[in-house]
Amino acid sequence: MPELPEVETTKRGISPHVLGKKITKVIVRESRFRWPISPELQAQVEGYTVRTIERRAKYLLFGLDHGYFMLHLGMSGSLFITKQSNPVQKHDHVEFYLPNKLSLRFNDPRRFGSLLWVGSSPHEHELLLRLGPEPFANEFNGDWLFKKSRGKKCAVKNYIMDNHTVVGVGNIYANEALFLSGIRPGKAARRISRAQYNSLATIIVDVLNASIDMGGTTLKDFVGGDGKPGYFQQTLQVYGRANKPCRTCQSPIKLIRLGQRSTYYCPQCQN
DNA sequence: ACGAAGCCCTGCAAGC
Protein backbone atom coordinates (compact mmCIF):
# COMPACT_ATOMS: atom_id res chain seq x y z
CA MET A 1 0.00 0.00 0.00
CA PRO A 2 2.12 2.81 -1.23
CA GLU A 3 1.40 6.05 0.52
CA LEU A 4 2.68 9.40 -0.68
CA PRO A 5 6.19 8.93 0.78
CA GLU A 6 6.66 5.70 -1.18
CA VAL A 7 5.47 7.33 -4.37
CA GLU A 8 7.91 10.18 -3.83
CA THR A 9 10.68 7.71 -2.97
CA THR A 10 9.87 5.72 -6.09
CA LYS A 11 10.06 8.86 -8.18
CA ARG A 12 13.47 9.76 -6.78
CA GLY A 13 14.70 6.20 -7.07
CA ILE A 14 13.84 5.68 -10.72
CA SER A 15 14.54 9.22 -11.97
CA PRO A 16 18.30 8.85 -12.52
CA HIS A 17 17.69 5.75 -14.63
CA VAL A 18 14.76 7.12 -16.62
CA LEU A 19 15.23 10.86 -17.16
CA GLY A 20 16.69 11.64 -20.57
CA LYS A 21 16.41 7.99 -21.58
CA LYS A 22 14.53 6.65 -24.56
CA ILE A 23 11.87 4.02 -23.96
CA THR A 24 12.68 1.64 -26.76
CA LYS A 25 9.91 -0.85 -26.16
CA VAL A 26 6.78 -1.25 -24.02
CA ILE A 27 5.61 -4.73 -23.06
CA VAL A 28 2.11 -5.05 -21.63
CA ARG A 29 1.69 -8.55 -20.24
CA GLU A 30 -1.55 -7.75 -18.43
CA SER A 31 -3.78 -4.84 -19.38
CA ARG A 32 -6.58 -5.28 -16.83
CA PHE A 33 -5.92 -2.56 -14.28
CA ARG A 34 -8.18 0.04 -12.63
CA TRP A 35 -8.85 0.97 -16.22
CA PRO A 36 -7.64 -1.20 -19.08
CA ILE A 37 -4.33 -0.10 -20.53
CA SER A 38 -5.13 1.25 -23.98
CA PRO A 39 -3.20 0.20 -27.08
CA GLU A 40 -2.72 3.94 -27.61
CA LEU A 41 -0.37 4.09 -24.64
CA GLN A 42 2.11 1.70 -26.19
CA ALA A 43 2.00 3.52 -29.50
CA GLN A 44 2.47 6.93 -27.87
CA VAL A 45 5.32 5.90 -25.59
CA GLU A 46 7.49 3.55 -27.64
CA GLY A 47 10.50 5.24 -29.14
CA TYR A 48 10.21 8.45 -27.11
CA THR A 49 12.47 9.98 -24.49
CA VAL A 50 11.38 10.75 -20.93
CA ARG A 51 12.02 14.44 -20.27
CA THR A 52 10.36 14.94 -16.87
CA ILE A 53 8.93 12.96 -13.98
CA GLU A 54 6.49 14.71 -11.65
CA ARG A 55 4.41 13.56 -8.76
CA ARG A 56 0.88 14.88 -8.24
CA ALA A 57 -0.91 13.33 -5.27
CA LYS A 58 -0.02 9.65 -5.61
CA TYR A 59 0.16 9.83 -9.40
CA LEU A 60 3.46 9.84 -11.26
CA LEU A 61 3.52 11.88 -14.47
CA PHE A 62 6.07 10.96 -17.10
CA GLY A 63 6.64 13.76 -19.60
CA LEU A 64 7.65 12.92 -23.16
CA ASP A 65 8.15 15.47 -25.94
CA HIS A 66 4.59 15.12 -27.22
CA GLY A 67 2.62 14.35 -24.06
CA TYR A 68 2.42 12.57 -20.74
CA PHE A 69 1.58 9.21 -19.37
CA MET A 70 0.37 8.84 -15.82
CA LEU A 71 0.88 5.94 -13.45
CA HIS A 72 -0.74 5.14 -10.10
CA LEU A 73 0.60 2.35 -7.87
CA GLY A 74 -2.79 1.61 -6.35
CA MET A 75 -2.50 -0.47 -3.22
CA SER A 76 0.02 -3.07 -4.15
CA GLY A 77 1.98 -1.60 -7.03
CA SER A 78 5.71 -1.09 -7.28
CA LEU A 79 7.94 0.35 -9.93
CA PHE A 80 11.59 -0.57 -10.12
CA ILE A 81 14.63 -0.66 -12.34
CA THR A 82 16.01 -4.05 -13.29
CA LYS A 83 18.09 -5.74 -15.95
CA GLN A 84 16.06 -6.92 -18.92
CA SER A 85 17.65 -10.32 -18.48
CA ASN A 86 16.28 -10.75 -14.97
CA PRO A 87 13.41 -13.25 -14.96
CA VAL A 88 9.94 -11.77 -15.10
CA GLN A 89 8.28 -12.23 -11.72
CA LYS A 90 4.64 -12.89 -11.04
CA HIS A 91 2.60 -9.71 -11.49
CA ASP A 92 5.31 -7.90 -13.48
CA HIS A 93 2.55 -6.61 -15.72
CA VAL A 94 4.21 -3.84 -17.68
CA GLU A 95 7.82 -3.36 -18.73
CA PHE A 96 9.49 -0.32 -20.30
CA TYR A 97 12.76 -1.09 -22.03
CA LEU A 98 15.50 1.47 -21.42
CA PRO A 99 19.03 1.76 -22.88
CA ASN A 100 21.87 -0.42 -21.59
CA LYS A 101 19.64 -3.48 -21.27
CA LEU A 102 17.80 -2.03 -18.31
CA SER A 103 14.07 -2.00 -17.76
CA LEU A 104 11.49 -0.16 -15.72
CA ARG A 105 9.00 -2.73 -14.46
CA PHE A 106 5.54 -2.18 -13.03
CA ASN A 107 4.49 -4.96 -10.69
CA ASP A 108 1.01 -4.87 -9.18
CA PRO A 109 -0.59 -8.01 -7.70
CA ARG A 110 -4.00 -6.49 -7.03
CA ARG A 111 -4.13 -4.35 -10.15
CA PHE A 112 -5.71 -1.41 -8.35
CA GLY A 113 -3.08 0.69 -10.08
CA SER A 114 -3.45 2.48 -13.36
CA LEU A 115 -1.46 3.51 -16.40
CA LEU A 116 -2.93 6.09 -18.76
CA TRP A 117 -1.87 8.21 -21.69
CA VAL A 118 -3.10 11.69 -20.78
CA GLY A 119 -1.91 13.88 -23.63
CA SER A 120 -0.25 17.27 -23.34
CA SER A 121 -2.10 18.86 -20.39
CA PRO A 122 -2.05 16.28 -17.60
CA HIS A 123 -3.08 18.73 -14.90
CA GLU A 124 -6.29 19.42 -16.82
CA HIS A 125 -7.10 15.74 -16.82
CA GLU A 126 -10.33 14.77 -15.05
CA LEU A 127 -8.45 12.71 -12.48
CA LEU A 128 -6.22 15.62 -11.42
CA LEU A 129 -8.36 18.65 -12.07
CA ARG A 130 -10.28 18.78 -8.80
CA LEU A 131 -7.64 17.47 -6.42
CA GLY A 132 -6.88 19.44 -3.27
CA PRO A 133 -3.45 20.94 -2.52
CA GLU A 134 -0.26 19.00 -2.05
CA PRO A 135 0.60 18.70 1.65
CA PHE A 136 3.90 20.49 0.99
CA ALA A 137 2.29 23.42 -0.82
CA ASN A 138 1.98 26.78 0.93
CA GLU A 139 -1.78 26.77 0.63
CA PHE A 140 -2.02 23.67 2.78
CA ASN A 141 -2.06 24.75 6.42
CA GLY A 142 -4.28 24.82 9.49
CA ASP A 143 -6.21 27.75 8.15
CA TRP A 144 -7.12 25.84 5.00
CA LEU A 145 -8.21 22.79 6.99
CA PHE A 146 -10.25 24.92 9.38
CA LYS A 147 -12.07 26.99 6.77
CA LYS A 148 -12.85 24.09 4.48
CA SER A 149 -14.17 22.00 7.34
CA ARG A 150 -16.85 24.45 8.48
CA GLY A 151 -20.24 22.78 8.29
CA LYS A 152 -18.79 19.34 7.57
CA LYS A 153 -20.36 16.60 9.65
CA CYS A 154 -18.12 13.80 8.45
CA ALA A 155 -15.45 12.36 10.73
CA VAL A 156 -12.23 14.35 10.77
CA LYS A 157 -10.33 11.25 9.69
CA ASN A 158 -12.45 10.88 6.56
CA TYR A 159 -12.08 14.60 6.01
CA ILE A 160 -8.27 14.56 5.92
CA MET A 161 -8.25 11.43 3.76
CA ASP A 162 -10.48 13.12 1.19
CA ASN A 163 -8.40 14.11 -1.83
CA HIS A 164 -10.38 17.32 -2.14
CA THR A 165 -9.12 18.43 1.27
CA VAL A 166 -5.47 17.51 0.81
CA VAL A 167 -3.86 14.79 -1.27
CA GLY A 168 -1.61 12.01 -0.16
CA VAL A 169 -2.89 11.29 3.34
CA GLY A 170 -3.65 7.58 3.33
CA ASN A 171 -5.07 5.46 6.09
CA ILE A 172 -1.82 4.82 7.95
CA TYR A 173 -0.75 8.45 8.11
CA ALA A 174 -4.25 9.66 8.93
CA ASN A 175 -4.29 7.38 11.97
CA GLU A 176 -0.80 8.40 13.03
CA ALA A 177 -1.26 12.13 12.49
CA LEU A 178 -4.50 12.18 14.49
CA PHE A 179 -2.84 10.37 17.37
CA LEU A 180 0.09 12.78 17.37
CA SER A 181 -2.38 15.68 17.32
CA GLY A 182 -4.46 14.27 20.18
CA ILE A 183 -7.61 14.34 18.04
CA ARG A 184 -10.17 11.54 18.11
CA PRO A 185 -10.68 10.29 14.54
CA GLY A 186 -14.47 9.97 14.74
CA LYS A 187 -15.03 13.58 15.80
CA ALA A 188 -16.96 15.67 13.28
CA ALA A 189 -14.66 17.78 11.11
CA ARG A 190 -16.63 20.95 11.95
CA ARG A 191 -16.04 20.47 15.65
CA ILE A 192 -12.26 20.66 15.45
CA SER A 193 -10.82 24.01 16.49
CA ARG A 194 -8.54 26.25 14.50
CA ALA A 195 -5.73 25.57 16.95
CA GLN A 196 -6.18 21.82 16.56
CA TYR A 197 -6.13 22.14 12.77
CA ASN A 198 -2.94 24.18 12.97
CA SER A 199 -1.35 21.39 14.94
CA LEU A 200 -2.75 18.69 12.65
CA ALA A 201 -1.53 20.38 9.47
CA THR A 202 1.98 20.73 10.86
CA ILE A 203 2.04 17.13 12.01
CA ILE A 204 0.80 15.79 8.67
CA VAL A 205 3.64 17.57 6.89
CA ASP A 206 6.21 16.45 9.47
CA VAL A 207 5.13 12.81 9.37
CA LEU A 208 5.17 12.68 5.57
CA ASN A 209 8.54 14.43 5.43
CA ALA A 210 10.09 12.13 8.00
CA SER A 211 8.87 9.14 6.08
CA ILE A 212 10.25 10.43 2.77
CA ASP A 213 13.60 11.03 4.47
CA MET A 214 13.66 7.45 5.71
CA GLY A 215 12.54 6.11 2.35
CA GLY A 216 15.48 7.93 0.85
CA THR A 217 17.87 5.67 2.68
CA THR A 218 16.78 2.75 0.49
CA LEU A 219 17.35 4.55 -2.81
CA LYS A 220 20.64 2.84 -3.45
CA ASP A 221 18.79 -0.47 -3.61
CA PHE A 222 16.49 0.60 -6.40
CA VAL A 223 18.35 -1.19 -9.17
CA GLY A 224 17.04 -4.71 -8.97
CA GLY A 225 15.39 -3.98 -5.66
CA ASP A 226 11.95 -2.94 -4.65
CA GLY A 227 12.45 0.14 -2.48
CA LYS A 228 11.31 -0.77 0.99
CA PRO A 229 8.43 1.40 2.17
CA GLY A 230 9.51 4.10 4.57
CA TYR A 231 6.80 3.60 7.12
CA PHE A 232 7.92 0.10 8.01
CA GLN A 233 11.09 1.64 9.35
CA GLN A 234 9.38 4.10 11.61
CA THR A 235 7.64 3.29 14.84
CA LEU A 236 3.92 3.34 14.34
CA GLN A 237 2.09 4.77 17.33
CA VAL A 238 -1.38 3.35 16.74
CA TYR A 239 -1.77 1.80 13.28
CA GLY A 240 -2.08 -1.98 13.52
CA ARG A 241 -1.82 -1.88 17.33
CA ALA A 242 -5.37 -2.81 18.41
CA ASN A 243 -5.54 -3.71 22.12
CA LYS A 244 -1.85 -3.03 22.57
CA PRO A 245 -0.80 -0.45 25.16
CA CYS A 246 -0.60 3.17 24.04
CA ARG A 247 3.05 4.18 23.84
CA THR A 248 2.21 7.28 25.84
CA CYS A 249 -0.30 6.22 28.52
CA GLN A 250 -0.51 2.41 28.30
CA SER A 251 -4.28 2.42 27.64
CA PRO A 252 -5.33 -0.27 25.15
CA ILE A 253 -5.51 1.09 21.58
CA LYS A 254 -9.03 0.94 20.17
CA LEU A 255 -9.97 -0.31 16.72
CA ILE A 256 -13.12 0.94 15.00
CA ARG A 257 -14.23 1.33 11.39
CA LEU A 258 -14.72 4.72 9.81
CA GLY A 259 -15.64 4.95 6.15
CA GLN A 260 -14.89 1.24 5.80
CA ARG A 261 -11.33 1.79 6.95
CA SER A 262 -9.57 0.46 10.02
CA THR A 263 -9.23 3.27 12.51
CA TYR A 264 -6.96 3.08 15.53
CA TYR A 265 -6.82 5.53 18.41
CA CYS A 266 -6.02 5.90 22.07
CA PRO A 267 -9.21 6.65 24.03
CA GLN A 268 -7.13 8.37 26.70
CA CYS A 269 -4.80 10.56 24.62
CA GLN A 270 -7.22 11.52 21.84
CA ASN A 271 -10.27 13.67 22.50
C1' DA B 1 -23.56 19.44 -2.43
C1' DC B 2 -22.80 16.05 0.68
C1' DG B 3 -21.98 11.58 2.68
C1' DA B 4 -22.07 6.77 2.78
C1' DA B 5 -21.62 2.53 0.46
C1' DG B 6 -20.03 -0.40 -3.52
C1' DC B 7 -16.63 -2.12 -6.31
C1' DC B 8 -12.23 -3.60 -8.35
C1' DC B 9 -8.35 -7.53 -6.96
C1' DT B 10 -4.92 -10.89 -4.78
C1' DG B 11 -2.37 -12.36 -0.74
C1' DC B 12 -2.48 -13.69 3.62
C1' DA B 13 -4.25 -15.42 8.02
C1' DA B 14 -7.52 -17.83 10.58
C1' DG B 15 -10.78 -21.49 11.12
C1' DC B 16 -12.42 -26.07 10.23
Added chain:
DNA sequence: TGCTTGCAGGGCTTCG
Protein backbone atom coordinates in the same frame (compact mmCIF):
# COMPACT_ATOMS: atom_id res chain seq x y z
C1' DT C 1 -2.76 -30.79 4.93
C1' DG C 2 -5.96 -28.52 2.22
C1' DC C 3 -9.88 -26.30 1.78
C1' DT C 4 -13.03 -22.15 2.67
C1' DT C 5 -13.84 -17.70 4.50
C1' DG C 6 -12.83 -13.05 5.78
C1' DC C 7 -10.18 -9.13 5.68
C1' DA C 8 -7.04 -5.51 3.97
C1' DG C 9 -7.32 -1.07 1.28
C1' DG C 10 -6.98 3.75 -2.74
C1' DG C 11 -10.00 5.99 -4.93
C1' DC C 12 -13.33 6.25 -8.54
C1' DT C 13 -18.34 5.53 -9.07
C1' DT C 14 -22.94 5.16 -7.77
C1' DC C 15 -26.74 5.76 -4.79
C1' DG C 16 -29.56 8.08 -1.30
